[in-house]
Amino acid sequence: MDKATRSKAFEPFFTSKGPAEGTGLGLASVYGIVKQNQGYIEVQSEVGRGTTFSLFFPRHEGEAPDRHERRYMWHVPGGHASILVVDDEPEVLKSSCGILEGLGYQVTAAGAPAEALERAALRQEPIDLLLTDVVMPHMSGSALARHLLDRWPELKCVFMSGYAPPEDSLPGEPYLSAHFIQKPFVRRDLALKLSEILGPPRSEARLS
Incomplete structure (x- = not known):
């Protein structure tokens, strides 16, 4: 990357790719996650040779999880509700839909609002439920929710x-914090969040 590109690398929606080739949110999301965990990123880049991103996090002082705890089979709630999943990042969309389908939900996927x-x-x-990214080009997740x-x-x-929301709510959207899940999330976290919102589970799925 040249100096100008490097200075904007972590800005939302900035991309050096052509139209329809990228959203410019990948590095911005990484930056948000790293900052949320009290870390920082170092960038080393040379035009024509490549770029290296180094991520640094505070060392955890607690005890490591017991080996048997890591292997424990968690039972997570599933269901049969219909869920519309919206995310402009194809890999996130595919992963989210795969989790939901594995839990028994009826899933409809969309790559844009x-x-x-x-x-x-x-x-x-x-x-029954909309699962949507918040920050997307052309229309936000909250605007999409209002339409639906x-x-x-x-x-x-x-x-x-x-991006982590403020303690009480997202700016200008006081109702968002009640039903918010931080990316990246794991299967169990998403399953429990949906069970909390949709009510008692109608089936159970096993998580290893």
Whole structure:
């Protein structure tokens, strides 16, 4: 990277790729996660040779988990509710949908808010829950939620992001913090969050 690119590398939506080739959120998400864990990033880059990102975190002073605890089989709640998943990062979308399908949910995937609205317009039955990224190009997750809530007032919403919200709420969106999950998340965390929102589980899935 040249000096100008390097200075903007962690800015949301900045990308050196062409149109439709990248959202510019990858490094911004990494930066947010590292800062949330009291770490920092060092960047070494030379044009024509490559770039190295070094991530540093505080050393954990606690005891390591017991080996048997790490192997313990957790029972996590699943269900059969219909869930619309929206994320502009293909790998995150694929991973989230895979987790939900494994838990027994009926999943509809969309790679952008506009696509989500199109898919919703084709449905006869309401969606039970919206799982959406917060920061996306052209339309935010909260704006998407408002559109869908106009049609389905009983719709439940879960917002996910690599950026941690303030203690009480996200700026200008006081209702978001109640149903928020931090990315990256693991299968058990997502399962428990959905069970908390959707009510008692109708099935159980096993997590190793």
